[in-house]
Amino acid sequence: MRYGITRKWITTNLFLLLLLVICAEAFFISSMYTSYYDGVRRAMDNRFYSISGSLKVTGIQQSDSAAAAQDRALLLRQMVEQFDAKDRFELMLLRTGGQVMATSSGLLPDKSVPEDYSIAAQSPYGRGEKIYFTDAGEKVMAVSYLVPYAADDIVAVRLLTSLTLVDKQLTELLLISLLVGAAVLLFSISSGLFFIKGIVQPLNEVEATARRIARGELGIRIDQQYDGEVGRLCDTINHMAQELQRTEQMKNEFISSVSHELRTPLTSIKGWMETLMHLPPGDKNYTKGMEIISKETDRLYDMVEELLDFARLQSGVKMEFRPLDLVAEVSDAVLMMQARMNQQGILLQYEEPQLPLPVFADANRLRQVFINILDNAVKYSCAGSTIFIDFLQDGESAFVEIKDQGRGIAPDDLENVKQKFFKARNSVRGSGIGLAVVDEIVKAMDGEVNIASTLGKGTTVTVRLPLLGAKGPVPENMV
Secondary structure, eight states: TSSSSHHIIIIIIIHHHHHHHHHHHHHHHHHHHHHHHHHHHHHHHHHHHHHHHHHHHSSSOOOOOHHHHHHHHHHHHHOOOOOOOOTOOOEEEEEETSOOOOOOOOOOOOOEEEEHHHHHSSSSSSEEEEEEEETTSOOEEEEEEOOOBBBBBBEEEEEEEEEEHHHHHHHHHHHHHHHHHHHHHHHHHHHHHHHHHHHHHHHHHHHHHHHHHHHTTTTOOOOOOOOHHHHHHHHHHHHHHHHHHHHHHEEEHHHHHHHHHHHHHHOOOOHHHHHHHSOOTTHHHHHHHHHHHHHHHHHHHHHHHHHHHHHHHSSSSSOOOEEEEHHHHHHHHHHHHHHHHHHHHEEEEEOSSSSSEEEEOOHHHHHHHHHHHHHHHHTOOTOOOEEEEEEOOOEEEEEEEOOOSSSOHHHHHHHTTTSSTTOOOOOOOOOSSSHHHHHHHHHHHTTTEEEEETTTTEEEEEEEEEEEETSSOOOOOGG
């Protein structure tokens, strides 16, 4: 099935699932990266806050600020020498200009000014951060803090830590998340293909059976071994085949019966014609033969007329025309639909005109027209909306306008709604022939049906019928 369910599932659902997994992986890794690195920053900030607190205490009792500055400088040097977290951090002291003057490791780096110090010097918060790789290829995070209190020539404290272990943990989390994502994808693909197989396989069987039925094998049936929607589809195909088989049988029986009924008078006519060819016109059997031929001809004519009437009933509408009051027929239809409108909470704005509108039509069919239109209006309206019915006339025709506030009809569907069996995309229950029947009946009464609609706002159906006597005598084909 090149363009079947499997391909569509792969190109839509699987693609969306893959995209979702990738987005989830990216979000997870980004969150972990931010969380781990923020943890390192908080640890370094806490170290500095501890150092800053010690500097604040030192020199409080000193009245001489120079002496206090010397005490703080001495304290910082002692902190560097006695730094107890050398396994995680390296503590540095920076003099004016940003050059490193002492480190907890005892090793002095080159004399270049650290970039994080330059950032701290320009920052209003006195803090600068930089992540970079050392000459040995090790990834580190360096944070410089400007000393908030005078400490001789020491202007900043710098903390440095390696990110190797952090990146290692992040890599492990990445691998674990990729494995989980792959497992989710594999499970989804397996379960999806298994589910699709459970649909495609019976559909292939249904397709094969339908093709055989289309070729005329009406006795074929699908073995019922499925549940749910697929099972009901199989039941429907089997029922369709049964109905087609029954219809085919009825058609054959009808053709056989008609052929037999036609053959009997034709055989009699042919036999007597052959007999009359050898009889003189004055023979008594000649007259008898002519009577039989005439009788059988009338019989054939009646049979053909019955077949034509049957065909007309199948392709057209049989009418019984008489003068009617259009207002009364509409009122009867409204009366029949009023209870349903009340039940569904739909309002009706309808004022019956005082004067009648005489038309020449079939009462039952005309009532059917307005019941069908009102039924559509109710079906496509919601509780609290209003259906409006108005009457108009122009001296030649009467117009009945039925307007609802329902969901409306899409412009692409509007031109097709009067075709038999057409159902609009936003249609609800129904066979799809209601408006087609309405249009056919009204046309048979020399009228027309016009439909205007706006999607989401409502539909207006206008039925036009000629007023009685407005165009001269009633046509003979309507009497």
